[in-house]
Amino acid sequence: MSHQGTPGIPGELDLVLRAREGDRDAYAELVRRHSPRLFALCLSMLRGRESAEDAAQEAFVKAWKSLRSFRGGSAFSTWLHRIAVNACQDFLRRNSRIRQESITEDASVDERRLREGEGAPGDCAAKIESADLAEKILARLSPQHRLILVLREVQGFNYDEIAEILDCSLDAVKGRLKRARQSLDENMRHFSSRGGV
């Protein structure tokens, strides 16, 4: 993360300090920089693009309101992700019934599509050739498993940062990550065996 910034392009720390003083232009720049990652995180948990965008917006609005409480102890990105995770969890609590229905519906369609897919026998990952199908396999995981996998594998956060975002211990991060990977492997094997491999 660039704190100093290159000539002509303000650094993140500079933008955060200006935004804390109420500079909306500085905050708009921070939103532009961080929104793709935050949107991806929300999408991994909520799956629907519209819901993900709503939750990401909610997170940025909350972050603006509590910007004065950001002391810089952690990276701004880590702090933002923590707010986004809470926004997604609130959203899931409000819409638990809708979520369950959507997961069940998607799973049956995806199984059929995966069985129709091509790939080398025995190699499940090779079978998942399209990003769409990869995304659909992830849909079979619980939101918590998807979240931790995305934080680690896609966003590239280390264990300490994940512990801070999820507000849990380092051991809990390791345990959750292991279970999430096991669950993902099981789902891949499940599709693979259903495909007649």
Place this chain on the structure above:
Amino acid sequence: MNHDEFKAALDEFHDGEMDSSSRDEFESHRRFCRDCREALEARQRTAECLLLSASSAHQGFDPERFSRLVMSRIAGEEDGARVPPWRTVLSWRWWLIPAASLAAAAIALWLSWGPADRGSLAADILTQQRGGIMMMDWLDEPTASSIGDLESSALAVR
């Protein structure tokens, strides 16, 4: 470390969370252990699958448009929070407290009057009515009858 310990530490190796000496140990074990090698390759494929999924998720997402939406929401909330003084005056809440106080004061005043006061009030009303009847007697016949008609029609309407 034995094979089981290496296998248990596979995630930490894959995630780059292993210290350098354990990492070197794991690297040399991996060269000779097909099981660990395959498990690690599976981890890498899983990571690719996740990255593939994430890359498709970004398609169609416009940070510029999103930023505008967020900033207009922030502006809307902050401007909405600043209520102009004239809106405060017109708000029903602003009128409710004095109106309720006035009503309470009126009730208290009414209750503070003793039963004798209330009786004298009733007597005053009766006197006024009687005065009206006496006045009717004093008036000439047609005027009194027209007033009487007016009173009876008012009663009929009621």
